[in-house]
Amino acid sequence: MVESSSDVMAPPVETHTVSIDLSQANRTPPYDIVIGDNLFANAGELIGQRLSARRCLIVTDTNIAPLYLKRLEAVLDASGHTLLPSVTLPAGESSKDYVNLHVLLNRILAAGIDRSSLIIALGGGVVGDLAGLAASLAMRGIDIVQMPTTLLAQVDSSVGGKTGINTDAGKNTVGTFYQPRLVIIDVSALDSLPLREMRAGYAEIVKYGLIKDAAFFNWCRAHAGKLLNGDRAAQIHAIAASCNYKAQVVMADEREAGERALLNLGHTFGHAMESATGFSNALMHGEAVAIGMVMAFRLSAQLGLCSHTESYDVRDHIASVGLPVKPPALACGVDQLMALMAQDKKAVAGKLTLVLARGIGKAFVAKDVRETEVRAVWAEFL
């Protein structure tokens, strides 16, 4: 449904539940993603209704611990859960490594966890990916509940069961598919999130509209301002729509043999830019994806797959929320960026496979995209 930005009456704030059922594909139990305002206050109840585990171990990071850890511990204690000593990892992407995985596994095992216990990941994608990997490995698998606190984690990384760490071979090169037992998304956690992080997460929300749902893209155009300014109803609507979309894709294709690849819209261009900036603070993942989506639509228009008007609509909306639409100054040129794109793990047998679009909401996986066309787009954007 497309709503106008001039709506005076905000819809009442509700709790949404999206369910993921992969039981036929891999026998993991179905799980709920519960989305709402102030849900951490109900975490004990939400967990207790679904899972019998009483012993819980919370994994978080140094930024999130002072904000939410004590409150969550109190809530779980009040609902009759026994808390094992929490683990607070250093905040930041650099924690997604063997060293912190090792530390985390040792702490989990030293806490006396058993297979009927529960790990709770309270944090952004870094905590979620690391705790998810540790949960899949400790005692051959301990149940995990994801409680994502960044917008990116709420719409993307906490849903779908991918876990991982970074190695010398690249980002997320060691990991597992390990579905959580429950995802609790409390939008009030977004109040403490810096605006730049909010915008980066928003890029992944827009992505869902661009891939498959033009009406949702129009909704985004009308509501992005409210969402980024803390409007609860807009946040819940967008997060529920995104989780719903990701859930459908994951159910159709958990292991990325087909449709899940569409989620990489903007990501092959984006990863090349992230590599070129050394995965530094100069360009956040969501920002790189935002630019990458603009480039993918530009390339699609150049190839006659979609109209130039649509490609400008994408660019203009992304720019309107304060996300970049061109790369920052990069130390490397088109040749190196092309090499980085070919290296991306999504490149199959050396051929450039890219997610392109036949219009807004009509993304598809294009195989054998001609290198000259891709070079021309880089040259235009640099």
Ligand SMILES: NC(=O)c1ccc[n+]([C@@H]2O[C@H](COP(=O)([O-])OP(=O)(O)OC[C@H]3O[C@@H](n4cnc5c(N)ncnc54)[C@H](O)[C@@H]3O)[C@@H](O)[C@H]2O)c1
């Ligand atoms: N598993 C998947 O399917 C998947 C998908 C997308 C991304 N990822 C991974 O997710 C990671 C990125 O996630 P991210 O963007 O959440 O990064 P992050 O976990 O590093 O969080 C970003 C920053 O925000 C802080 N933070 C978190 N919540 C906060 C809050 N409520 N208030 C204030 N500060 C808060 C964190 O401490 C950190 O400094 C990457 O490692 C990426 O590979 C995984």
Ligand SMILES: [Zn+2]
């Ligand atoms: Zn992404």
